[in-house]
Amino acid sequence: MTTLSHYLNSVRDNLRLDPPSEREVINELETHIEDELQELKEAGLSEEEAANTCVRLLGSAKLVARQIYEAHSQGTWRQALLASTPHLLFGLTFALNWWQGISWLLIMLVLVLGTAVYGWWHGKPTWLFPWLGYSLLPVVAAGLLLLYLPKGWSWLAIILYVPLAAWLVYAITVQTIKKDWLYSSLMLLPLPIVIGWFIAVRLEGSFPQFSLERLHDFASWVGLSFLALGVSVAIFIRLRQRWLKAAILIISGILTLIMVVGYAWSQLGLHTFLVLILLMLGIFLIPALLERRIRHSTGT
Amino acid sequence: MAQRRGLMKGNADSLILCLLGQQPMYGYLIIKELERRSQGYFEFKEGTLYPALHRLERAGLIVGKWQTLPSGRQRRYYYITDKGHRLLAVKRSQWQDFLTAMNLIIQPART
Numbered sequence: 003m004t005t006l007s008h009y010l011n012s013v014r015d016n017l018r019l020d021p022p023s024e025r026e027v028i029n030e031l032e033t034h035i036e037d038e039l040q041e042l043k044e045a046g047l048s049e050e051e052a053a054n055t056c057v058r059l060l061g062s063a064k065l066v067a068r069q070i071y072e073a074h075s076q077g078t079w080r081q082a083l084l085a086s087t088p089h090l091l092f093g094l095t096f097a098l099n100w101w102q103g104i105s106w107l108l109i110m111l112v113l114v115l116g117t118a119v120y121g122w123w124h125g126k127p128t129w130l131f132p133w134l135g136y137s138l139l140p141v142v143a144a145g146l147l148l149l150y151l152p153k154g155w156s157w158l159a160i161i162l163y164v165p166l167a168a169w170l171v172y173a174i175t176v177q178t179i180k181k182d183w184l185y186s187s188l189m190l191l192p193l194p195i196v197i198g199w200f201i202a203v204r205l206e207g208s209f210p211q212f213s214l215e216r217l218h219d220f221a222s223w224v225g226l227s228f229l230a231l232g233v234s235v236a237i238f239i240r241l242r243q244r245w246l247k248a249a250i251l252i253i254s255g256i257l258t259l260i261m262v263v264g265y266a267w268s269q270l271g272l273h274t275f276l277v278l279i280l281l282m283l284g285i286f287l288i289p290a291l292l293e294r295r296i297r298h299s300t301g302t
Numbered sequence: 303m304a305q306r307r308g309l310m311k312g313n314a315d316s317l318i319l320c321l322l323g324q325q326p327m328y329g330y331l332i333i334k335e336l337e338r339r340s341q342g343y344f345e346f347k348e349g350t351l352y353p354a355l356h357r358l359e360r361a362g363l364i365v366g367k368w369q370t371l372p373s374g375r376q377r378r379y380y381y382i383t384d385k386g387h388r389l390l391a392v393k394r395s396q397w398q399d400f401l402t403a404m405n406l407i408i409q410p411a412r413t
Binding site for chain 1: 328329330347348349350352353354356357360375376377378
């Protein structure tokens with residue numbers, strides 16, 4: 003691999019933009035390098051000297067990639083609102099007690115699934131990922147509800163359903179990681195919160211008849227926790243720096259979990275809190291590690 | 303040199319807009335023109351020009367278009383937009399005011 007192709011690969015690896023934008027940036031740098039090489043060789047430098055000088059004049063590939071990323075990474079206010087909408091809708095559903103109306107829940111389901119499918123087939127824009135996360139919630143919720151099937155059936159359902167659901171979540175996560183692992187974390191962010199509240203509510207009875215009495219007590223706090231996530235996601239979209247984007251997701255995720263556990267301490271306790279914290283950290287670590295592995299295996 | 307870099311960093315956007323206000327240019331040409339017109343005073347760290355161009359484009363101040371040259375090579379030319387022209391006029395006026403004020407203080411008083 004030549005010095006210049008190594009340089010361009012290094013820029014590409016650190017850009018984390020949409021494939022068309024990435025191609026444009028790399029093509030533009032290539033044309034710059036061609037012009038520079040030609041001039042340096044006309045000035046009497048050898049091919050190797052010209053390439054080394056060219057790389058030195060361009061500066062650090064990582065820095066160039068990071069600065070170009072920051073030029074592109076800030077979403078508009080419209081995108082911020084779109085990205086936080088599923089969190090806000092979910093929050094309002096509980097805060098205003100709309101969760102008791104089956105027609106509202108159906109409207110939400112159709113809206114979330116429809117928006118996720120639309121975004122998926124239209125270039126996977128940044129605002130898509132929270133919608134995608136909520137479209138996975140019925141899959142997770144169904145798995146959790148299976149625990150309440152009559153004895154014997156629940157284990158059978160878990161053995162059949164859980165691997166299938168895990169495979170689906172994994173497959174979608176891998177697809178989103180190809181764009182950027184941060185978007186996978188953005189997508190999965192509500193998952194530990196939903197599981198936390200689900201455990202806290204402790205459904206009583208068996209499928210399909212549950213006592214939802216405790217959910218009445220928690221509803222306003224459930225709503226508040228998702229409204230808080232919505233605000234964090236809007237900030238995430240508006241930030242430029244990558245480390246700040248990661249930080250806002252991690253901090254808001256953990257603070258929201260603390261809020262959940264703080265309010266429902268008697269139902270959750272220390273062990274559940276620690277498991278949920280580990281799950282939240284896993285939502286950030288696993289996509290980052292998977293991305294590294296995927297990039298390494300595809301040689302990009 | 304560090305002082306020049308500092309001045310350059312703070313005014314890179316204005317310098318780019320100023321050049322593009324006169325004619326459309328591609329990245330490499332912008333760097334060469336800045337060096338030539340400033341008689342070597344402004345030396346861009348070349349890689350950092352492109353983030354600045356992309357930032358200006360995202361802000362709607364310039365627009366980039368790929369053009370194929372007669373030789374078959376492609377180059378991305380940048381054009382200043384109306385919004386860019388308006389900002390450039392404001393920046394020019396600010397610079398004139400600043401230079402006038404600086405000259406009043408720096409130049410020795412005439413007796």
